[in-house]
Amino acid sequence: MRIAIYGKGGIGKSTITANLAAALAERGKRVLQIGCDPKHDSTRLLLSGKKTMTALDYLRNVAPGVQRLSDVLHTGYKGVVCAEAGGPEPGVGCAGRGILSAFALFDRLGLKTEEFDVILYDVLGDVVCGGFAVPLRKGFADIVYIVTSEEFMSLYAANNILRGVQNFDDSLCKIAGLILNSRGETEDKKKVHRFSEAVRLPVKYTISRSALFSKAEELNKTVVEAFPKSSETKLFHTMARGFLKDKRLFPAAPLEDETLERIVLKGERDADKPDADKKVKDNISEIESAEEEKTGALSALDQKNGSTPSIFFSKSMLCREPLHGCAFTGAICTTTQISGSITVAHAPPSCSHIACQTIMAGGLRALYQKNLAIFEQLSPSLLSSDMNEETVIYGGIDGLVEKLRQAVAAGPEAVFLLTACPAGIIGEDTESAIRIVRAGHPEIPIISVTADGNIRGDYMQGVLNACMEGAGALIDPCCRPEDNSVNIIAEKNIANNAETNFALISNLLNELGISVNCRFVRRTSIEALRNFLKGRLNLPAFNDYFSRMLINFLKERFHISFAQNSFPVGFYESERWLNEIADFFGKEAEAERVIAFFRKKYREMVKPFKKALNGKRIMIITYIHDIDWILETAFDLGMEIAKVCILNYSQDNLFATRYPERFEAETDYPPWKRDEDLRRLKPDLLLCNYIPGDLPPALHADTIPLCPDTGFYGGLAFARRWAFLLKAPVIEGWKYESEKLA
Template sequence: MKKRVLQVGCDPKHDSTRLLLGGADIPTVLDYMRETPQEAQKLEDLVFEGYGGTACVEAGGPKPGIGCAGRGILSSFEVLKRVGLRASSFDVVLYDVLGDVVCGGFAVPLRKEYADAVFLVTSGEYMALYAANNILRGIRNFEDSVPRVAGIIFNRRGLFEEEERVFAFARATGLPVLASIPRDEVFSQAEKVGKTLAEAFPSSAPAGIFRELALYVKNMEKDRSLLHPANPLGDIELEALVLGRRERPCIKPFGTGSVSRKRSCAEPVSLSQENRPFAEIHMEIPETSFEKICPGIPEAQSAEISSRTPTEVSTSSQEKQLSRPLLCGCAFSGAVTATFQVNDAATVLHGPRSCTYITADALTRSFLLGDGRNISDKEKQVPGLLPTDMKEEDIIFGGLEKLENRIEEALLAGWQTVFVVSTCPGGIIGDNIREAASRAKVRFPGARVIPIPVEGVITGDFSAGMLEGSKRVADLIDPSVRPEKGLVNIIGERNFSPQEEKNFCIVEKLLQRLGYRVNCRFLKETDTLSLRSFKKAELNLLACTDPDTQAIQEYLSKRFRLEFFELPFPVGFRESSIWVKALAARLLPGKDVSSLLQEQEKVYKAGIGKYAPHLSGKRVLLVSYTEDISWVLDTIRDLGMEILKVGFSVSTFRKERPDLLSNEGFPVERNYTDEMRAKDVRDLRPDLVLSSYVPSVPEGGVHYDTIPISPQVGFLSGLELAKRWSTLLRLPVVEGWKYDGGDES
């Protein structure tokens, strides 16, 4: 018909235009994109003239089994647009699309910004009609009210009752059968000479069918009423229509024996938790369930909330069954945070640069906010984080080669231990980091290459990744080492807390007074030698008892049969006294620690005496996310201040502990809101409001201060607050410069 036609092959097999080009293959867009710099890419290198003046393009795809072909289709279209290929230059553009719309990438040509009309090519087999029905589902997913389905092209296979099935499907979906292509030897003869049917045998009957189809396309341009909406069938409806099967068979879970009750055939079947036959199979990354931080608190502080009541040694089994959390952060970031703490190990981060940057930036900033111990070595400001910097072509064609090269670079640079952590893209395209690690160990005997396939958010959140990273770091522990007197391990320090190094030094000094030293910090500023000697410790101390630390404790305890001290790092004078006494009783039965306690009491009382004159009698309103505030209440009382009320805000992580404040002489209110706080400020007129966060618009006439989420541990925690309050309450509530010359009344 002398139309200007562009045909774009959108199948990774890149065979759509072969017969238009005399049987020749042409460079695919994806191969060209990979081999040619963007600034050198030209339209004439990608578009070739075929039979009848047809412009031919092949999108292409990665090698079978690697990469993401769907992403390749998206990238191909972007390249064609960038080099200047415009649909407006042609009368008709044909997109030859993969029959199975398996993902959004393959579905791109079906979208309205590309295709004005969609033809479904199908035979009469059930799975062919199933694929056609899936295409209708894909169209409906992004279709507006404008109909775009032209109809069905029936590609006959010569099966029994095939025609009846196809026409029944057409009637059910409201589509016409526009052409019926016979199974004819003439197609094979044309293919043998490398030509299309229209060129090789223009007078054949099938060639006439294609001319009629071409005429239909021409008429469709003028008459949009020839198009139809997408109305896919349900799976059961499709089975009934094509296979004649009205009822679904009854099934039962494998290996569970007889079903406990008669189940309807239409009822969905699932494996029950109690009868699951594979419960003993170890899952690589178990589903974890940790309560996380509520909105308004940075993710870096999400591990900051701990149970701090020394008298509560054990938690009931009911409390341990935590509810499914909101996802916070990604598992990739959590795993890297764990492996990053092993100073003499490298971590290869298999993913885009952005993922590496976000995680590395968070780790570096947390160290800069600390006391600087972690950045004394200039070469190790971000120690051993080695990114593969996956780019678009790696996602399309697979990034294993780049990953293996990066692992090899790390081993050649002298790293003896290399962790490999994957992000979302690597997991989605199926890059097998275990395979890469295994090949590296063959080339470098004696090296430790440890894969951690957490795959970004696919696995879960930061906590899930941190746990899995900790497990793989624990692989370095030598289980044959025997405990030695005078050594302890510390478990569960908060990696993003700027207070943590100071807290470690405080605990380290207390341990030294008892004649003990720290063997290994799991996981904080450790090395492979300390990890191998991990079991030398006589006892393991918990920095906190948040859900993340409890999960790590449970894993280590079960795997290595470790002993743990039941109390976390203490906060405040009272908790610290209990902690020291209990630890001494555990490690050094009969040892007198009274001199240590008297010494700390003397310092504490001197501090209270210094700040009490400025604070005694001041009235305090407390608003907290957590109910673990005994140390704050102790400090307030010791200073002679008055507690007006304690309100506990709604929080996703707060554990109610009714016994904690039941005997106090002030009102306690739970589910405390900002509106309630504002009313209490107006009615009670406190001198100081202590809150987990300062409201964005504080009520006037009141001083605000925050309750630290990550407080200083030890005997003198409360003095840090007293010093702050003493200064704050001697200042005007609203400083003079804020009046800007106005009336101060």
């Protein structure tokens, strides 16, 4: 049973909620209470006044990789589990957005609500914005109680809460009734009863003003704990029994502001309201069925596996580095690679335009530089809801529903929904929009991918989420592996040579009689993703951090086999890669034939480069950690490695080499040491990821590609550039023509 208790700030809802939790716990119930008020004092009396770390403070101060659910859950009176969302200081920030972030944290850390008999949400109800409305959404609170007093503003807040319930789900009955927390005997309770009659809700319980509440608070205890034999405690036990047994729920029927004033303040009857609106509905089945949809419950697949899904972060998120791009763009650049689908961006037009340009830039480079037309990147299937200031203020669900309907009307095999920062900030309930559209088109899957601009992470986090939540959701778990079939994993959609590398890998596989089943996720289709598990072996394109996270996800979720070696660069890696695949499929003879052919040709190709480069010294400064292909090429050509300097890099944290004794190496290299090392080592050639403008003039320098060409000759293609570069003068004369003229 999940109960949200709403009310105007200062109305006493936190005191009521805490005492109710204590009474339920005394009845042997497992209770979880979550405070959703920025004051973060909802559970204080249950914890004997102890100050605890709120979810938002924890989120801000603790790195994602070491976050644990136990750090934000605290056990209080009679075993009540307590959590506080927290919020910003008054006058700054957005408390509503904070509630969204806190609930996302609880979900990500694996809060299992099914372990509790009763969950109580104590929620500020002055403003039912996107954040404070989170407990109203499907999957959170099944039942809503509203705390009010005789004051008009508390009744006004109660009416606003009813509007919030109606806006989020007007098809269900969720309101259990009102709780009157009386200000005193002199107050006019008739106002509350007139309001109750007008909105068709019963006043379930009336709590009289009592000095015991203040006395208990001074003791840092609830009344239930401090004064167990008092009439106030008996009332809370009565409420606890009623909460557990009374299944009657009512629809939200808020009043217009003028009607509210007329009825509450002037005492007039609501004679103009049609009789049809006066019918009170009971809805018992919704309470029972909702128990099957508890937030945090494991998926059917996870329940079968008997495990809780792991959390996968990009490295910049894990290490709390500055974000590299935004999750929204990373996710869009991934979902638009899936033919047969349409991606809907719930975002301002500028965000959608920038993301689209990022996609098309790669397509245009491939077209102009390689004469290769990649349709998915030249004309991405992308629709934008075009959020503006009005939708940010008033919500954009109607516009999103219209855009989703436009998408499904085009007849795609699937629709992906991604959100930019504004939708995430206001807490747009995109799941409700999906439910509305899905009701009319149940045959088309509409899949939401976590993005929220850069709120949920950087570009690579968006790529990860799109692969796991988007493409991963389409995989048919009933498929069985087929012989001589592989999947390709973790290609880089931003790489200029992704298609030429794939073509080379495909040719090598074809020589072994093996075909590619699915590319996860690049230039693939809905059908290929559904049949993903038909691939008997999965081949990672890279061995970087991103690839390892994707492999871990797929292993955990589908228990599939992976090759140990990624796409090869250079002769050694290509030979090792082919032999591994051949051993797996029983293709040893075919692999031996292919390797013999390339070995002969490789030896012939090395000779001219060796004449030009033998004895030359190289210094390497790089944030790419997999560079053995460079070292192999240099050693095959008789070159000397003066030093390898490994920079810290957001996409990897693993440097290893099979040549540890042949050169000087330094990891976590500080860039300020560069000039000192250049003077000391005097290399002929500096290799780095980009050429800085402040290099010493008498030095040749070349760049290291992020994604090198694969295959037996990948390193030699690079060596060709070195040979031409070292033929040129060290000091290029044109740079000094102006000095001669002067």
